[in-house]
Amino acid sequence: MSSSTTHTSTIGAIGAPSRRNTELALLVFAVVIPLFAYMNVGLAISGELPPGMLGYGLGLGLLAGVAHLVVRKFAPYADPLLLPLATLLNGLGLVVIWRLDQSEKLQQRPTFSEAAPNQLLYSAVGIALFVGVLLLLKDHRVLQRYTYISMVLAIVLLLLPLVPGLGMNVFGAKIWIRIGGFSIQPGEFAKIVIAVFFAGYLMVKRDALALASRRFMGLYLPRGRDLGPILVVWAMSILILVFETDLGTSLLFFGMFVVMLYVATERTSWIVFGLLMSAVGAVGVASFEPHVQVRVDAWLDPFSKAVIAETGTDQIAQSLMAFGSGGVLGSGLGQGHSDLIGFAANSDFILATYGEELGLAGIMAVLLIYGLIVERGVRTALAARDPFGKLLAVGLSGAFAIQVFVVAGGVMGLIPLTGMTMPFIAYGGSSVIANWALIGILLRISDTARRPAPSPAPNPDAEMTQVVRP
């Protein structure tokens, strides 16, 4: 504190204002940018303004407007940035998915269908869930009551894809289930549910995990029995990796637990343990699970003919080429060749299109927007007054950050590719819907955290009950 050194400072309280008008201004900005992008794509591809521009603009604007009004009414002190940032990413995603719909190469694929209208529909469902969260969840501390129910629910959600008849095996990863024509990725929803469990559990157990430890070589070693939970979560994520062959979900859960454990206990040793355990687990599974082995090969040597023959696709090579050909300023929206990626160009690999058409400058801006969302989440955690809210906000923003890292790292060749989607911008219903719910919960926590403390009630009895000293 600077006042202890200068001795001449004045301290006054600043009430956090509601900031809803700032949010509205940013939201208008966040709707206009995708419209600009849409116009740009249309002019670049066909030389005229795209016919659906009005529809998409109105659709996105309407969704953003509804979300803003609900926030204004039901979470008036919530963070002003989260909603515009998420809206911008969702809008940009819609435009780029529409742009890939226009590609002739992708239209010739047998499984082609227009993805952009579906994505707009999923965004609407996502906003509806966002509104639902804000309306029904009046206080995030209610979730604390469902700590262990959340655990059971998360495990059920994670196991659903393994149920015969319900789960679908899509290109080696069993992370989808099919219900009445819709395919759902339960892992995306499990991410939120399990954050509730971790937050509730660690809030109760954090003292035991933080204090009962021995010091050894500069690290605090926890007692054997306190290692139990981290071992259980580790085993669970290894099992996911083995049975669902989904490296992404597995990394997401373990990483999220380690992040929350570190935040709850302030012990660096958990990070060291976590990194060691995930390294051991990943290497162990990769050495005997063929599907994971293939992914690792494609990561180590994406351009070799043998690997392309083994995986049956040159997606990673094409994706790296797309990033490279984009350069610093990109080729311009609608003027790239990222459709060469073929399958999953608009879902797992959508970041490559941004990399090629917007270049390094554009992808840095997109990654910064993700970074700002995470920053606002962590800021919410700092401002939250209750430990459960703090841990939940850290867990949710940590999960978001890990997901962005895992997908971006996979597409750019930093880590082996995983079957996860980039939040908000990739095509996929479960992902968009679950991430809107995540933003809803973060907004609810930040509303509680930033709400000015009620002024102390004047106590009418105070004067009458004073002790008269002899």
Added chain:
Amino acid sequence: MSELTLTVMRLGFLAVLWLFVIVAVQVIRSDLFGTRVTQRGSRREGGRQQAARQQQQAAPPPQRQQGGGRQRRGAPTKLVVSEGTLTGTTVALQGQTITLGRAHDSTIVLDDDYASSRHARIYPDRDGQWIVEDLGSTNGTYLDRTRLTTPTPVPLGAPIRIGKTVIELRK
């Protein structure tokens, strides 16, 4: 569509995208909240800065109305730390409750081994009289030499002792 138009649009789009990021960061910058620390300059400049500060803080006084109407004459306007590690720190009294303690969200965060995390609070009653109340601290709060047991009115200039820290209300 001409090459030039597309190039302009491409660069324009990147500019707009970055503009959004910069505006968002500006919003974060203006969104910091907590306690505002104003440095005072020399004595002569002090008056001018104080006027500026009054203007800055004129916006959020919703509690002043509840606090008991207009300021009485002779009412204290500031709280001064006169002994301890925070010596020289002042807090403008504007009808808000001032909390003292080692907890980070206190108005005055005491760096004092003898202070509790929520040690005491000072607040105006309905008549605008400032009251000090001990919040169940371990080592107690003293007004002059007497240990507080009930919320007690604070006269001008009377020393409130918390551990090694002494606080006074001044005009």
